Amino acid sequence: MEFTEMLTRPSIPARLEELRRRAKEGRDPSAADETLQLLLTVARLCRPKRILEIGTAEGLTSVALLCECGQARLTTVELDEERYRRALENFAAFGVTERVHAILGDGGDVLSSLEEKFDLIFLDGPKVQYIKYLPDCKRLLNAGGVLFADDVLLYGWVTGKVPVPPKRRMLAEHIREYLKAVCEDPDFITSVLEIGEGVALSVKK
């Protein structure tokens, strides 16, 4: 293993690593290694009892979080039925089904209908919707809870480091709006990190 690989390699079961390797070859890949490593580090620090994830895909980050947080329960939302079904299979294969509330549906609809509070929210669904999701994420987060939003820098498009392809301008604009809103919100302390495709880590005061 190369030294840099060792630095970013998440400590997860080998079977899960193999599933992640395969998923990365797909269209909607699982989180980057360094992003997952940070997510698990945050989870270890904040010891969440309840976790909410928007964007389950095949359930690989869900499983990693549940392995890291042995006492946690996780609610996760996925729009695509095939991925949702594969996630259910993975939850069963890793023996975590009883700690998961997997929902097949739209992240925005589910967020607005939820009432229970969470200690950690992993936002990894449609990036263009993050700004719409923010008020519900804030409402659903306990004080001291963490909102972890992935892919907020997207290939340098969001900061302008890399020119945004015309088709992606709206996406980059919506993510900028999200970052502005969450960074300026006095109820959050936010750090934006150049990890993976960019992470906004916001702690609710």
Ligand SMILES: C[S@@+](CC[C@H](N)C(=O)[O-])C[C@H]1O[C@@H](n2cnc3c(N)ncnc32)[C@H](O)[C@@H]1O
């Ligand atoms: C980047 S993938 C999630 C990856 C997963 N969290 C992981 O790291 O293994 C994003 C997922 O969000 C789902 N998605 C897209 N739009 C959605 C929506 N409106 N509501 C819920 N999920 C959505 C996609 O189908 C896709 O599976």
